[in-house]
Amino acid sequence: MIIGVPKEIKTLENRVALTPGGAAALVRQGHTVLVETDAGRGSGLFDEEYIASGASMVSAEEAWGAEMVIKVKEPIASEYQYLRDGLLLFTYLHLAAERDLTTALLEGGTTAVAYETVQLANGALPLLMPMSEVAGRMATQEGANFLKKTNGGRGVLLGGTPGVAPARVTVIGGGVVGMNAAKMAIGLGADVTILDVNHQRLQYLDDVYGNRIRTVTSTEPNIREWVAKSDLVVGAVLIPGAKAPSLIVEDMVKTMQEGSVIVDVAIDQGGCCETIKPTTHEDPVFDLHGVVHYGVTNMPGAVPRTSTFALSNQTLPYAIQLANKGLDALRADRALALGLNTYKGKLTCPAVGEAFELFS
Ligand code: NAD
Numbered sequence: 184m185i186i187g188v189p190k191e192i193k194t195l196e197n198r199v200a201l202t203p204g205g206a207a208a209l210v211r212q213g214h215t216v217l218v219e220t221d222a223g224r225g226s227g228l229f230d231e232e233y234i235a236s237g238a239s240m241v242s243a244e245e246a247w248g249a250e251m252v253i254k255v256k257e258p259i260a261s262e263y264q265y266l267r268d269g270l271l272l273f274t275y276l277h278l279a280a281e282r283d284l285t286t287a288l289l290e291g292g293t294t295a296v297a298y299e300t301v302q303l304a305n306g307a308l309p310l311l312m313p314m315s316e317v318a319g320r321m322a323t324q325e326g327a328n329f330l331k332k333t334n335g336g337r338g339v340l341l342g343g344t345p346g347v348a349p350a351r352v353t354v355i356g357g358g359v360v361g362m363n364a365a366k367m368a369i370g371l372g373a374d375v376t377i378l379d380v381n382h383q384r385l386q387y388l389d390d391v392y393g394n395r396i397r398t399v400t401s402t403e404p405n406i407r408e409w410v411a412k413s414d415l416v417v418g419a420v421l422i423p424g425a426k427a428p429s430l431i432v433e434d435m436v437k438t439m440q441e442g443s444v445i446v447d448v449a450i451d452q453g454g455c456c457e458t459i460k461p462t463t464h465e466d467p468v469f470d471l472h473g474v475v476h477y478g479v480t481n482m483p484g485a486v487p488r489t490s491t492f493a494l495s496n497q498t499l500p501y502a503i504q505l506a507n508k509g510l511d512a513l514r515a516d517r518a519l520a521l522g523l524n525t526y527k528g529k530l531t532c533p534a535v536g537e538a539f540e541l542f543s
Contacts, residue, residue: 184506185215187241187249190222193256195464197225197487198494200253200274203232205499210237214506219246226491253502255494257284266291268527271509273502275299275310278524278535285525285535292528294510298498300532301522309518310501312359313493317483319363319419322446323352325482326415327371329444329468329475336475337442339414342372349373353413355401355430355455356420357384360448362391364417369395376409406430411438418447418455431456433472441473450478 186209188201199222201209206216216238220230230240246252247265254274258266266272266287276297278285288295298310323341330350332338343349352368354361357379368375369392378401379385385398399405401420410416410431416439420427427449436445436458447459454460458471462478464485469476483490501519504512513520524532 184251184509185217185249186502186506187246187252188216188218188222188238189243189246189252189254189262190219191225191255192261193259195481195484196256197484198255198491199223199226199228200255200495200498201502202226202228202492202495203236203238205495205502206233206238207236208499208503209506212503212507215239215249217241217246217249219243222246223491226487228488228491251502251505253498255491257281258287263287263291266293268292270294271505272296273298273498273505273522276524278532279537285530288525289528289530293525294523294527295525296501296505296513296519296522297524297532298522300524300534301501301518303518310494310497310522313497314483314490315359316363317486317490317493318448319360319417320367321482321486322360322364322417322419322448323367323371323373323415325467325477325479326352326417326444326446329446329477330414330442332442334475335442335468335470336444337414337440339442341368341415350414351376351412352415352417353378353409354417354419355379355406356418356449357381357388357398358419358421360421361417361419362388364419364446364448365392365396368415373415376413378405378409401430403430407435407438410435413439414443416443416445416456418445418449418459420449420455421452425452427452427455429455429457431458433457436474437472439472439474442475443473444475444477446477448482451480454478 218233218238220240251271272295330336339350341350352373354377357377376397380401447454447456449455459478
């Protein structure tokens with residue numbers, strides 16, 4: 184199969200869908216890999232590395248002209264011209280929030296497999312998970328950074344020092360983001376508390392981390408208590424498909440000590456803190472009630488090199504299946520079949536259809 188890898192052109196998107204190692208794996212299986220010139224530069228991956236892997240560097244038109252196109256972000260308006268019958272597109276799509284793109288895919292007759300709806304039998308979303316792992320780990324790093332007095336914070340070091348108590352870090356939601364945030368906070372020596380509504384999840388976290396963390400059932404009074412006494416609060420809840428619940432309400436924020444930090448990773452689902460607003464990497468924080476609020480919606484974008492490898496490690500095995508078997512790969516792998524969002528002009532993802540009925 185001929186596989187195209189266009190350069191990402193969404194603002195400040197520096198990831199690329201395929202590494203030189205991934206290109207080599209596809210070439211070894213007999214496929215032709217066309218990578219747009221400079222596609223990997225933002226992730227520190229250069230054209231020479233792709234060429235050495237057996238790929239060819241081409242224009243955007245040539246990359247999009249391939250039988251299968253692998254991307255990171257959903258196509259933006261200027262890329263809709265490339266959507267056509269006979270094209271297999273494998274990328275993040277988030278169609279429920281993208282009516283114009285859905286129309287463009289359907290009118291073009293493109294067959295599109297979305298990373299975010301590939302789902303394993305146990306319900307896990309293997310192609311979303313790597314970005315949650317990155318964002319969770321970053322949440323603690325960013326929190327530590329904005330706790331510095333020089334950055335508007337309380338002037339607290341997460342791990343404390345001999346003779347000085349460590350900072351209190353509270354993580355609300357102990358899923359992939361929460362566990363990764365906690366792991367970093369434990370590593371830095373903070374006093375870590377994780378709240379979740381799922382008792383089995385708390386049992387799991389307790390088994391893994393033992394007395395290096397405190398697990399607390401997520402109820403309104405417990406959130407109120409732990410938010411008030413924390414230096415850093417990480418919002419990491421998810422109710423799949425739904426807007427994040429407002430768990431940290433404004434009067435709880437007012438009880439926090441001046442210079443404390445909230446990193447609301449769930450901001451991409453609206454945020455779980457009532458006072459959070461979406462922010463950007465250029466202007467990541469704002470102050471409200473003396474509390475530093477961080478609400479960057481695309482946290483992994485700040486570390487494109489790590490994110491590119493984290494994402495492509497997970498997408499490559501599926502890309503190889505699609506390249507080897509075409510759409511028969513969907514018949515052979517139920518997880519991948521759940522990724523199918525559009526097929527030759529038909530919408531095949533029920534959640535997307537439901538979203539649009541709600542819009543109309
Ligand atoms: P996940 O499903 O692995 O974990 C979510 C956890 O929240 C679950 O353990 C669940 O039991 C818990 N939860 C649900 N309701 C709760 C409540 N009322 N109180 C406490 N816990 C509750 O999800 P995840 O992969 O960790 O993602 C978390 C959020 O981070 C999502 O909104 C995701 O989209 C977002 N995210 C944001 C970025 C970013 O750049 N900002 C990047 C990656 C992920």
